[in-house]
Every structure is written in C-alpha cells, then in structure tokens.
C-alpha cells in the first residue's frame with residue numbers, strides 16, 4: 001500500500017484527526033439509517049395495522065415483538081433527533097463514534113458532518129455495502145474492480161459530490177450461506193483496504209460458521225486480519241468461534257450493548273433472536289476473553305439502528321455503555337487499563353490508517 005495523507009491519521013466526516021484526539025469511541029453505531037426495505041407484510045389483517053403504527057411509548061412493546069413488521073421503527077431519519085440523542089454520549093464523556101451506515105441504507109454524509117460540527121463529536125463514516133437485500137439491483141453483474149473503485153473514491157475523494165470522506169470500509173453485510181456476489185463484494189472491499197489502508201467492519205451471517213468463512217475470503221484477497229473488525233459477536237454467542245476469530249488477530253466487536261429484550265420472533269426460520277444475550281452475559285464473555293489475553297482486540301458499541309433504541313422512545317441510547325456498563329465493569333474487577341483498551345486504545349489502533 002502506498003502511503004498517503006491519511007497514513008497514521010483517522011479520517012472523520014470533517015477531516016483528518018490525530019489518533020490521540022479520538023478518545024472514548026463506540027465502533028458501531030448509526031445516527032441516521034433507513035432499514036425499511038427489511039419490512040415484511042404480515043399475513044393477518046389485524047397484524048397489518050402494525051405496519052405503519054407510530055413508535056410511541058404505548059406501542060413500544062407491541063413493536064418490539066413485531067420487529068420486521070413495523071416501518072417507522074426502521075427509519076431513523078430525523079437529523080434533529082439524532083443530534084439530541086448523541087448528546088447523552090457526549091455528556092457522559094464520549095468523544096467519537098463510527099457511523100457504520102454503508103452505501104444503500106440511507107448513508108447521509110452532509111448530515112453526519114452537520115451533527116459532528118454541532119455536537120463536537122468525531123464521526124467516522126462507513127463505505128462499501130450492507131446485506132444483499134439492500135444492494136443496488138445491478139450488483140450481480142457489476143465488475144469487482146468497479147466496486148473497489150467506488151469504495152476507494154468514498155475514502156479518497158468523498159461520497160458523490162459531498163466532499164465528505166469515509167474513514168472505514170463497512171459495515172459490510174453478509175448472509176449465510178455466502179453467494180458468489182457476496183464474495184465479490186468482500187473481495188472488492190478487501191482490495192480497497194489494501195489500496196487505502198482503512199479498516200474493515202463486518203456484519204456476518206447469523207450462524208457461527210459465517211465469521212471464519214468471511215475472514216478467509218477477505219484475507220485471500222489481501223486484507224490483513226489486524227485491519228478487520230468482526231462485528232455482532234454477541235448475536236452469535238459461540239465461544240469456540242469467538243476464540244477462532246480472536247486467534248487470527250482480527251478485532252472482536254460486542255456491539256449490541258443495551259439490547260436485552262429477546263421477545264421478538266423475526267420472520268421465517270431465523271433463529272438467531274432466540275439466542276440473544278443480556279448485558280450481564282456480554283460482560284461475562286468480555287471478562288473471560290480479557291482473562292485469556294485478548295483484551296487488545298475487543299471493541300464495543302450499541303449498534304443503535306431502530307427508533308426503539310433511542311431514549312426518546314424508551315430505549316437506552318448512545319450513553320448506555322458509559323452510564324451503565326463501565327461502572328458495572330469496574331465492580332466486576334476490570335482494571336482501568338482493560339477498560340481504556342476497549343474504549344480508547346483498541347478503536348484508536350484499528351481506525352488509524354496504515
């Protein structure tokens with residue numbers, strides 16, 4: 001990889017910063033995102049009344065049970081609301097966030113830059129593509145090289161004509177089993193990693209065998225393990241896979257802190273929601289993995305992507321980790337060094353361009 005003006009720096013939506021300026025960082029959030037293409041129409045007439053029901057405190061529990069069947073919940077499209085919500089993280093001492101919204105799910109470079117300027121928050125914006133359901137219709141026939149070029153342009157020139165540049169490749173969305181087109185997107189992203197020196201963030205398929213398969217495709221195309229964050233590990237609670245991923249040298253992300261309600265069923269045969277962890281279980285895992293010597297590879301976040309996650313609608317918000325998880329980690333005996341690694345040093349290392 002050729003060195004560039006980005007080498008040794010972190011690229012936010014308002015420009016390059018020194019790694020030392022990053023501070024406490026959540027590596028997987030969404031400030032603005034539209035996931036409504038995920039919505040399914042229920043079979044039953046009375047259930048269809050929920051499709052467009054507004055997210056209110058009164059509707060909250062009914063909507064959580066019907067995730068995938070309520071459109072307003074899947075649309076975090078209000079910039080003022082996003083600005084108000086990030087204040088909780090800022091007020092609790094947080095300074096930086098990755099907005100992992102990739103191309104095709106409402107990524108909004110100019111709004112992120114406005115939120116960053118107004119709040120003082122460092123925001124690192126994503127690139128590449130989310131899960132296949134959100135792809136442009138021509139993805140199957142697109143040349144691999146043209147996908148790489150688009151990602152490289154997002155990082156080096158900026159998205160479209162906004163002049164706002166991505167600082168990360170991801171979140172790259174995957175289903176399982178992998179299709180040829182999905183492998184093409186992964187390879188194209190890996191080549192963009194090699195060319196730019198940016199880190200990669202992965203949303204794996206929702207089965208324990210998916211993460212290692214993805215790492216294999218990425219590294220065969222040239223990406224380095226220590227430039228990859230494997231996200232959503234707490235959706236796949238499988239200790240054997242956790243250690244397989246960590247032993248490669250890749251970063252390990254527990255990014256659903258604050259989700260403790262596993263009452264939703266999900267559509268079709270999807271079973272992953274039946275295994276969702278609580279925050280106590282997330283901390284159990286972190287304690288065990290730090291104890292095994294993996295503390296320099298762990299990063300955490302809330303993956304706030306639905307209205308129900310926001311404090312305005314009764315959720316825990318972006319401040320939850322600093323307000324509630326860190327004090328409990330201290331009570332459990334995590335040292336300040338371990339906590340600082342997870343929230344500051346590890347994000348800083350992975351987000352700094354090669």
Ligand SMILES: [Zn+2]
Nearest residue numbers: 171203231232
């Ligand atoms: Zn994701």
